[in-house]
Amino acid sequence: MMAHDPSRTYWLHRWTALLLTGILAGLGGMLLAMLLHEVQHLVYGYSQTLLISPQSFLEGVTDASAQRRFLALTAAGLVAGIGWWLLARYAKKRISIGEAIKNPDQPMPAVTTLINSLLQIITVAMGSPLGREVAPREVGALFAGGVARRLHLSLADIQLMIACGAGAGLAAVYNVPLAGAIFTLEVLLVSFSWEKAIAALVTSALAAWIATLGLGDEHQYHFTTEIAATSLVFWGALSGPLFGAAAFLFRRVTQRARSKVRSNWQMPVFSLIAFTALGALSVWFPQLPGNGKGPTQLALSGDVTLQLAVAILMLKVVVIWGVLRAGAQGGLLTPGLAVGGLLGSVLFILLGRWFPGTDMASFALTGAAGFLAASLQMPITAIALIMESTRMDHSFLVPVALCVTGAYMTCRHLEG
Template identity: 25%
Template sequence: MPHYKKLKIPLLWLRRHTSDREFMLLSSVLVGLTAGLAAVVLKTLVHYIHVLLAYGNRLLDQPYWLVVFPLAGILLTVFLVRVMFNGHIGRGTANILFNISQKSSMVERHKMYSHVLTSGITAGFGGSAGLESPIVVTGSAIGSNYGREYHLNYRDRTLMLASGAAAGIAAVFNAPIAGVLFAIEVLLTDISISAFIPLIIAAVVGALCSKIILQEEILFYIGQREFFEAGHVPFYVLVGIISGMMSVYYTRMALRVEEVFEAYETKVYQRAIIGGILLGLLIMLFPPLFGEGYDSIRLLEGNNAEKLLQESWLAFFGTNEWLLLSFIGALALVKVFATTITIASGGNGGNFAPSMFVGACSGFFFARLMNLLEVTKLPEGSFAMVGMAGILSGVMHAPLTAVFLIAEITGGYTLMIPLMIVAATSFALVKYFEPYSLDTKKLAQKGQLLTHNKDRTILRILKIRHLIETEFQEVSPEATLGELVQVIAHSRRNLFPVVNDSKSLEGVILLENVREIMFKAEKYDVVKVKELMVKPPAIVQYDDSMADVMKKFDESGAWNLPVVEGDVYLGFVSKSSIFTKYRKLLIKTTNV
């Protein structure tokens, strides 16, 4: 008997002999432990690949390796995806949101390991992307497949999925509170107090895994040394505004770069080569773009930004303060290109760490500029930290996650007030220009995104194709009244679509409109159906969203509306069938 089946037996026994609540608490421990270990494996893999390639042999001393390594990583990732996973692994948080809304929180089994392998190779070889999205996908897959294995219902399976994601984030940053908040803000659209307990347990277990196993140089941790001064509040507000503007820039530029690479969607190796070379050239110009970028953030926070410049070709011009400031500002602007090229060309990664990198550069840039202009004396490290929260809040649309993540990785809450100011200001500004986050914008455009508005969420899940009723008796516009009477006599409906030979809908016959004439036998052979039909009050297209359908029902006052694809008649959709399906989905999608 396989080992996993031996392990499954006692859990199945517990499933039968414990309450649902007790089993869910135990499940959160197991999912949190597994997701935490997966995060440990991923961080360790990237760390040692990076050490071997970049530092072990000092290969980065030769600039051309900065092109070769990222290109090799992207090509290897594309090769593995095509050979091992049929060319598709579903990248990013958006893919998990799609699984929740469209696939009943069922995540493919291979995602429990495929993202660890591919993102580890991409980032380890210098790809300019983060590991957090891959670990969210991995943890979510672990939780989802655990729920499938032990026959949990949709609500509990979704909770386990979110618990796995929370544990993954908690383990990557040793930040359990941020892990819980990420699951709530990004993945779960509806949550009750009872659901917090499994999330908290999973996040704590995941954080303990990384705390016990990983060394400090692998974990991203910063010791906060500077304190908040109330006199700096106006400057923190300005950083929040700058962060909001940078977040909008990040989101829009990333989507535009993705559109460029979509032209090579079927030419995967050509796309990988082009992207790898472009990424390598960017890294040659700006070496801090190599990898996740956490080492660079540490230098900015520790007031050692000069070391970033020393590693670039600009060091030839010395360490002029204004040159350094220009270099940091350029890093903030080009990071989005490096990250999007990495992912769009075939690498695997996310925008979590890059957002923090851009935020650190933006916050540091602002503080150093104020200091150079002698406007005031600002703590540059603190402004780099709150800048991270601002961009993370704006790009991911997760302000609470941003605030508590930075608070946790700095080891204290001395910056809590400025973190809240910057994150809230950035988020408010971004929401005005970009209602959806970078990861969810495309899903929202397709109507496949779960939202915190329960009515809107369920309407997006409902699809016309599942609600079409086809038992209505069709009649030809050339049919006589007598033929219509025969159709009426054998039908249980009081509505009849008038369809021509090419299956196009020309009108409808309402029983109430012909009730008087249908008893005049002398007109049976004289009056044609086309003389009796009326135009339907509204017509539903097959690809209409359910929100549009409900609007047509409200405006027309009808109870049944015809559905067409182009001009071809398909059937009718009724309010009663929509309400029935709505009630079922409302029960199904309400979390415990």
């Protein structure tokens, strides 16, 4: 009889965990995205017969009556405030992805994590200005940690699986396999080895592919500018510090808002106030509800005026601050893209004539990348995410990279 090889058995368990992590993160991201679409269609009354609709959320919100927008966002305030207050009061304490990676011997509480993720998806679908990407990341990390423990992996490998699950969730919901893998290494693990890189690539690629089976193989934004103008290289280098300074201020505003949240009577009251204010603003600005994908697309299409871009930019920051202060949960990835893209559009209108051959879409693209890289402190992930989500021509890589570098370094310097 052949001797049992424990190292081979462990190797099989490890690869089984990787494959299951990719599959489960992909399914989780796909189902959460489908739920998002279903709630959006139901609340705003558009595309009732198609789950994956050619009509965008911005178009659906714009076509809805002003009264419907106001009532939808007021209802979102009730759902957010009461939901997260009850979760904080009665459920087990939430363990974030970062905490789960740092302490792999403390599992993420399943019920708390799933309810928190569902509340994020439902409120974003109803018009919350925060991002939807945290929910699939949390679900992916939850599943990955559970699988790793069931297969009796080491604490180091449980850490790796949790990080891979979170990155795979991001890859699934946005169809960005490379960005998901880089996010795992750059933001979650903050380290690199070929072993970790292969694990991140396998799980993110598998999750993104699984999600496309239900959501289709679509990229997030339509970017039609074919080639980057030579002058855009100079703009990317010059504008980076400006976007970095703006991102620094944005980080301070959002961090302070989150630090003041109290899990008491304030949460439902402040949430209702914040979302009702957003609902009132949506009567005049239907571009405000939602995570910011609509305004980003407007900027990338060159379809904003100076007055509209300035108004949406300023109000977007205010409503993001408001819902964060109220205690709503969600990401700042898509909102960061929107803020950076709109700021880039404003700067093009003011300064674009000094950079011949450029257009608003190019300024919005570099601005979105630079602001996102600095505001979330993930420069390489930001470049990969912009590349995959817009399918930009490779000629944009140099100006985007220069803007990202300048923005990231400036923000780091300002933060000391």
